[in-house]
Amino acid sequence: MAARKFGVVYRKELMDTLRDRRTIIGSIIVPLLMFPLIFLIILFFGVFVLPKAMKESPSVMLKGEEFAPALARALRAEAKLQVVPYAADYVQQINDKKLRGVVEFPTGFEENLKNKPAETQTVKIFYYEGEVRSLSVVRQAEKTVKAYGEGIVTQRLAAARLAAADVSVFALEKLNVASAEKVTGNVIGFILPYFIIILCLTGAMYPAMDMTAGEKERGTMETILVSPASRTELVLGKFLLVLSTSVMTTALSVISLAIAVLIGGQALAKVGKGIVVAVSVKSAAVVFLMVLPLAATFSAALLAISLIARNYREAQTYLAPLMFLVVIPGMASMVPGIELNNRLALVPILNVSLLAKEIFAGQYHWDLIGLIFLSTCVYAAAALYAAVRQFNREEVLFRT
Amino acid sequence: MIESQGLTKIFKDKKRGEIRAVDGVSFKAQPGQIYGLLGANGAGKTTTLRMLATILKPSSGTAKVAGFDVVDDPEKVRSNVGFLSTATALYGRLTAKEFVEYFGRLHGMDEAALAKRIGVIFDRLDMNEFRDRRCDKLSTGMKQKVSIARTLVHDPPVMIFDEPTIGLDVMTARVIVQFIRECRAQGKTVIFSTHVMSEVEKLCDTIGIIHNGKVLAEGTLPQLRERYAEQDMEEIFVKVVGE
Secondary structure: OHHHHHHHHHHHHHHHHHOOHHHHHHHHHHHHHHHHHHHHHHHHHHHHHHHHHHHOOOEEEEEOHHHOHHHHHHHHHOOOOEEEOOOOOHHHHHHOOOOOEEEEOOOOHHHHHHHOOOOOOOOEEEOOOOOHHHHHHHHHHHHHHHHHHHHHHHHHHHHOOOOHHHHOOOOOOOOOOOOHHHHHHHHHHHHHHHHHHHHHHHHHHHHHHHOOHHHHHHOOHHHHHOOOOOHHHHHHHHHHHHHHHHHHHHHHHHHHHHHHHHHHHHHHHHOOOOOOOOOOHHHHHHHHHHHHHHHHHHHHHHHHHHOOOOOHHHHHHHHHHHHHHHHHHHHHHHOOOOOOOOOHHHOOOHHHHHHHHHHHOOOOOHHHHHHHHHHHHHHHHHHHHHHHHHHOOHHHHOOO | OEEEEEEEEEEEEOOOEEEEEEEEEEEEEOOOOEEEEEOOOOOOHHHHHHHHOOOOOOOEEEEEEOOEEOOOOHHHHHHOEEEEEOOOOOOOOOEHHHHHHHHHHHOOOOHHHHHHHHHHHHHHOOOHHHOOOEHHHOOHHHHHHHHHHHHHOOOOOEEEEEOOOOOOOHHHHHHHHHHHHHHHHOOOEEEEEEOOHHHHHHHOOEEEEEEOOEEEEEEOHHHHHHHHOOOOHHHHHHHHHHO
16 A cells, blocks of 8 residues: 555656656756767867867977078978068067967077087977967977987987997887776766766756645645655655656766767767777666665755755755765765775765776776665665655644 | 544744644534634634644644544544645646546545546536646636545545635635535535634534634534624624633
8 A cells, every 4th residue: 555655656746747847957958968068069179179270280480590401491391380481579479379489590500510519409499388289389390300300310320330229228118008998987987976976966956846845835735745645655755756857867967978979989080089988888887776875865865955945945045055065075086096995985975986986997896886885775764764754844844 | 523632732933932823622523514613813723623634743632533543543534534725735737637636546546436536526516628737727716626626536524624715716715615515415524714704604513713722612603692692703703712
């Protein structure tokens, strides 16, 4: 009987919620569109704006060109640089972004290279730090100047009857051993746990307020209280609905993110900038399982708190500080250097954030996973108990 | 049948301390009769009726409604009560039919019986025209009918009306008054609260005058008229309360 009644409550709340434009927008449409939109914007910059900026050969001036005819020729031959005539106000021009850089050769540069090999010649590059086109001048000019320098070194070695191998003492090679999953784990795993936690909370917020403070505001609280459903059945029905919405919002967002990344990834691959996203099905499933009791905790806590409010607006005021309580531990995954241990595994929200990061990185510490799952279940049960208690408090239900 | 014994409700208020909203209220309401609870605003009418409907728990004392104790068996009490007040609003996003169905299901009715019962009620209250319209799109009169249909869906033996006509226009109020009479005619126990003297004179078999949480006088209209030597209900009320 009890089972049937909270099912009845759940079904009604589901129907009611699905007809509420506010909930539909907040819990379904926004999460579905948010990530693809964010991604499109990033993509737009990544594919169209940035490459265009990179492709456009930046302007560069040569100062003291007469001392370096050969190197100047090499620089002029470089397709990625556009050499413009020298003007004395070059610093001002770089600041005004009219000019991207200047290469300055010291007096008698090439002569000295030939005749005074013991003297070190300094080539100066003027640029604007942080500016993409200016940095590209630095990169290109450096490359050309170094190549020219190497040519001279080879000549000098030949003159001394030495080969390049004679002066190269050892070779250095860097080898990456992290799996593709781990590499993405470091990038995606930083942000995704935080996103998931925030989504769980925001997804639960609208329906929780609507079914408590909203009912008071619309005057239906008394109507439902005179029905034969017990307060516990009412709470359970409402709780399940809030939980469903929270999980649905989170799942939809993650799916929309995945689609955005897949489509965006292909578009990026076309322009030769493939990004590797390797979140395995296993890690997604384990994280989902871990998030479930967390979503339950949020749902019950939100119900318990927003029931105190007399109306929707008041409920929003009460829930705003809760957002901070969740955001701060939720950000743990983005803070480098926090390592999960047995003690942190008991800190709500923070534990799931850190664990999700580990899981996305392909690490499965099953003892911690078990511990965190259990502790989160305990928090969920406590929050649900608090919600049931709230629904049995007359001064809360009939607060005027 | 409603039998209350020493029903008391104490509210704790931070500023004013303990408030005895209802203070030892005892009365009996019989099947096929209307018991009217007459009192000014804040006299304790709503609190008394909410305790009878088990929305509030009594601080002390108890009541039996349809044979069930409000403290020990609140869910059974609610299964046997139809409760209507101007505060009991409708779910605006449900249609009239869905709304009544919801409460039928909460009463544990099976779908076949529920469909039949809704057919009967909607015919009788002439609600078929707007059965599939959302409640927030209904007129005040239509909304009242939907509320009535809700209280009737499980055919309860006891009806509780808490100031059911307050704020309603004349025509809508008449629908409610007519409905209360019908309940009596069907042999239901009816209790209703009001501060409108004329409603009491028109409707009630037994009248209880409540003031500051206490029932100060009780009786049929003729009994009260004789006891206080006044014809007019308002004069009787003033005498009782002024004592």
